[in-house]
Amino acid sequence: MDDEQNRQQEDWLNSRKNRLPSFTEVLSRRTRPPVDLFMFYIFLQREGAEDILDFWLDVQQHENLCRAYFKDVRKSGRTIKEDWPQYWEYARRRGSIYGTVVGLQPNAVKRSTTSTADMINDQEKNAMAHPADEKRGGLRSTTPGYEKDPDLDQPRSTTPFSLSGRTSALFNLKRASRAPTFIPRSAAISRMDLIASAERIFFRYLSPVGTVNSPENHEIYLPPALRIHTFPLSSTQEPKSQSDLNMMAHIPDMFHSQKEYCFRAMEQDAFPRFLRSKAFGNLTPVSALVRLVVGLILLWIGLAAGFALIFLDVQPKSKRFFLFIPFTFAILFLISHQYELDPILIFLGQSESTPFRMLTIREPYVKRLLLGRAIWVTTLVSIFVVALTLLFWAVPGHRL
The missing domain is CATH 1.10.132 (Topoisomerase I; Chain A, domain 4)
Structure with a gap:
C-alpha cells in the first residue's frame, strides 16, 4: 500500500512539471510561490474580493471541526444515531458530506455531493460562466446585471467578484489579513462548538452589512437560491425545543452549498486571471x-x-x-x-x-x-x- 501511494505521489509530482497547478491544488496548499495560496489571497485582496476566499477557508475549517466531532463520537464507542438522532435522521433522508464518517450508505453520500450542483440553477451558472460580462456592466442599480436587495439601500451585484461598493486596493489601504475562524481544541468538541462556529460564519459573511454592528461583518455575494437570511440558534443557549433540535441538525452541512458556489466562482473567474498574472x-x-x-x-x-x-x-x-x-x-x-x-x-x-x-x-x-x-x-x-x-x-x- 505504501509503495502504491509513493508511486502515485511520484506520478503526480512528475505531471506537475509540465503543467500549471489546478485550483484544488492551490487551495490544498500543494503548490509553491508564486502560485501558492498566499499569493492567491494577496491577488484577491488587491481586487477587494478576499472575503470570498476567507469564507471558503472558514467553512472548510467548520467542516473539519464537524468531522472531528463525528470521529470523537465513534472513538467513544457510540454511534452517531445514538449520540445525535436528529442529525442521523437528517443525513439519512437528505444525504451528508460526512457520510463515510458517520457510517451512512454510499448512495447517501453520493446524494450529498451532487446536491450542490442541483441547487445552482441556470441563471447562477450563466453568472459564473460570464463573470467578465457582469463586471463590464455599470455600477448603477438600474443596470440589468444588478438586483436590488430589499434589506439594503445599495445594489447587490450578480457576481462575487463585482467591484460594486468596493475601493481598489491601489488607492485604499486594505485591512490586515484575517485568520480563518479557529476554535482551539483544548477539550472534547461539543455540539455547542459547532453552533458557535456556524454562528460566526453566518454573522461574518452572510448577514447583510449594517444589520450587525461588527467590524468583522463582510457580507459576500450569493445567488438568491443559496442565501441564508436568519440564524435561529444561539451559541450561548443550548437548544431545547424540538424545532431548535431539528434546526441544529442542519449545522454540519449548513454552508456546504455556498462553499461549493464560491469555489466554482473563484475557479472560473479569479483563478484564471491569477494564473495569467503570476505564471x-x-x-x-x-x-x-x-x-x-x-x-x-x-x-x-x-x-x-x-x-x-x-x-x-x-x-x-x-x-x-x-x-x-x-x-x-x-x-x-x-x-x-x-x-x-x-x-x-x-x-x-x-x-x-x-x-x-x-x-x-x-x-x-x-x-x-x-x-x-x-x-x-x-x-x-x-x-x-x-x-x-x-x-x-x-x-x-x-x-x-
Whole structure:
C-alpha cells in the first residue's frame, strides 16, 4: 500500500512539471510561490474580493471541526444515531458530506455531493460562466446585471467578484489579513462548538452589512437560491425545543452549498486571471505603472539628447552611441509594463508579491514559463535599443 501511494505521489509530482497547478491544488496548499495560496489571497485582496476566499477557508475549517466531532463520537464507542438522532435522521433522508464518517450508505453520500450542483440553477451558472460580462456592466442599480436587495439601500451585484461598493486596493489601504475562524481544541468538541462556529460564519459573511454592528461583518455575494437570511440558534443557549433540535441538525452541512458556489466562482473567474498574472508575469499593477511613468520620462530624455546631438552636430559622431544607455532603460521599463514582466528579476528568480517586495520563484513549471518570456522580452528590448541607437547615429548632423 505504501509503495502504491509513493508511486502515485511520484506520478503526480512528475505531471506537475509540465503543467500549471489546478485550483484544488492551490487551495490544498500543494503548490509553491508564486502560485501558492498566499499569493492567491494577496491577488484577491488587491481586487477587494478576499472575503470570498476567507469564507471558503472558514467553512472548510467548520467542516473539519464537524468531522472531528463525528470521529470523537465513534472513538467513544457510540454511534452517531445514538449520540445525535436528529442529525442521523437528517443525513439519512437528505444525504451528508460526512457520510463515510458517520457510517451512512454510499448512495447517501453520493446524494450529498451532487446536491450542490442541483441547487445552482441556470441563471447562477450563466453568472459564473460570464463573470467578465457582469463586471463590464455599470455600477448603477438600474443596470440589468444588478438586483436590488430589499434589506439594503445599495445594489447587490450578480457576481462575487463585482467591484460594486468596493475601493481598489491601489488607492485604499486594505485591512490586515484575517485568520480563518479557529476554535482551539483544548477539550472534547461539543455540539455547542459547532453552533458557535456556524454562528460566526453566518454573522461574518452572510448577514447583510449594517444589520450587525461588527467590524468583522463582510457580507459576500450569493445567488438568491443559496442565501441564508436568519440564524435561529444561539451559541450561548443550548437548544431545547424540538424545532431548535431539528434546526441544529442542519449545522454540519449548513454552508456546504455556498462553499461549493464560491469555489466554482473563484475557479472560473479569479483563478484564471491569477494564473495569467503570476505564471506569465512577475510584476504587480502598481510596479508596472511606475515602470511606465519612468520609461516614458527616460524615453523623452533619450530622444531629447539624441536630437540635441544631431542639431548641434556634436563631433565625433560616435558620441551618439551613448544614447543606448537611456534608450535601454526606457525600452526595458516600457516593455516590462506591457508584459507585466521584468526580465532582470526573472533571471534572479524573483517575483513581486506586493509592490516592490520580492519572493523567490519555486514552482518549476512557472519558473520555466517565466524564463522563456524573460528571454523574449530581453530580445525585444535589444532589437528596439539597437534600432533606435543606429537610427540616431545614422542621421547626418546639421547645426541650427
